[in-house]
Amino acid sequence: MDDTKLADPSQINPNARYSVNYKDIVSRYGADLAAVEKAIGDHFQSDVALIPDVSSYLISGGGKRIRPLLVIASARLCGYTTGTRHIDYSVVVEYIHAATLLHDDVVDEADLRRGSESPNMKYGNQASVLVGDFLFAKSFQIMSEGDDMRIVRSVSSATRNLAEGEVLQLVNTCNLETSEDTYMDTIFRKTGALIVSCMEIGAILGGAPPEKEKTLSEYGKKIGIAFQLMDDALDYTADEARWGKPVGADLEEGKVTLPLIRAWKLANDHERRIIRDAFEHDDGADEYIGQVREIMERYEALSYTVDLATRYAGEAKEKLSGFSPSPHLDALAGIADYIVNRDV
């Protein structure tokens, strides 16, 4: 397969187009993120032994911590300087994300997650369902110890969207006629909504006026969508060892994402038959992935997806233009850049 469209060096060099490098952002908030790591481990303690095991296996096993980073950076941007509530709420969003991953893996019957055996394979579907429920419950318990119902409102709305997005994805499994609109709605719900909530939490913690909160929420929506678009492109193009799950997993699981929607739309009858075959032979989908990727290349479906992600990330950065310059603003701009330039 010709990978040049995604292998453009200006895109994959992690320093090329960033105002701030992701690693630098992570180190800037190093103390806060270390506190988040500690709190993540503290909060999943339970006298029920399996719960910390499964939680730790999943959550301490990696992840970009992009959601905590967004809570922290937006809180700091809005002037939140004292206290540790940004740490607690970072745990909240990371737990909700982790709960979703646990349930997703059960729904997708996934074998791998971040390059290791997925939690459902290691501990069983039953443990994944129930520990996911524990993490959901624990998130709301942490929030209930705070005093801000607006944050509960934001996170519960995001959690509801998350569940709806997952159901939308489920009902459209193998539906090659899924429209771009439905797809965009699905990815907003399943990925964008929680990222919006991260920004709202930061704005609320920092006491931002409503119009600033709204602007940050719009930034969150844009980067959330960009993030999922990139994920859906990377699913077909990433380096398997670094990506941590099989390339083409979406195809194998019958997930109809933008690269496929685009390719399907433009494909001729013969090509459509190949795509449909790939779905119907889901056990042996591996042998079909190459063919489907060729069709995607032919119709530039992958670069179409990456371009759209890049456009969303650009619009997200534009949203930041009304804020006074600050290192926190640079961090948010850097996160938007990172999202569309990452290769993993």
Added chain:
Amino acid sequence: MDDTKLADPSQINPNARYSVNYKDIVSRYGADLAAVEKAIGDHFQSDVALIPDVSSYLISGGGKRIRPLLVIASARLCGYTTGTRHIDYSVVVEYIHAATLLHDDVVDEADLRRGSESPNMKYGNQASVLVGDFLFAKSFQIMSEGDDMRIVRSVSSATRNLAEGEVLQLVNTCNLETSEDTYMDTIFRKTGALIVSCMEIGAILGGAPPEKEKTLSEYGKKIGIAFQLMDDALDYTADEARWGKPVGADLEEGKVTLPLIRAWKLANDHERRIIRDAFEHDDGADEYIGQVREIMERYEALSYTVDLATRYAGEAKEKLSGFSPSPHLDALAGIADYIVNRDV
């Protein structure tokens, strides 16, 4: 099998020992319960089509509505007379209960629920997991629209206990050495905690002073435990058609409940071998259920369980003695009686 211990007419005659009949309690709160039914249907509406289908199949398909009844009766007892928040919170507790049932059925690989095909059989495990998540999220969204963080705190703590109770049950699957203490802790968490929360919600809505809230919460804990004890006895003794699931399902699923713990404790080596065989041949457990029930009868393990439930229900009623007489107090006493006298 000799059923006399459970078939004592003074126990199964629904009018014999009640201060108030359950049916009468239901009709007393008929207007409120009708509003709850309507709100249950309204709140699970979603533009994602599968969600109302699955929710309606499960929630509108029956159930005793005991949790809403407890919210309503305790709120009324504590002087809550105006407004409709008791209706909203009734939906909250019923949704959390329903979400747990959806996830339980996935965990237990259940085929039947209330005499019909279980939701996971009808719609698939994937839909059950995700619609359960939707109902959890929706519960917290309804609460976040209210203004009382104490209620969020109560319900999130209950939800956490629920998840922990389910995990405890999972890790003790087929563990015949499960202690009575562990069992009691498990049933408090998986059933008692949410019922405690129902009572706390009522007390908070009615503006009850802390000591009254505490007393009602203790009543809730007692009846919650009594409820699960009876469920665990009925699992072995109920009339299958009315019970709505196979008798002996717990045995088949490897759930170690009090009747079995008690029988195991007293059984001789030969009887223990029979019990262990019943677990090991879980496909053909049907043929073993009769033998295991005989052992239970021999050691009065079922009446031991029912007696304990009856003691808890009695203690629950004693908790009510500090309140002035009122029809709402009679209703709560009647619910305690109903719980240990029901045959379904």
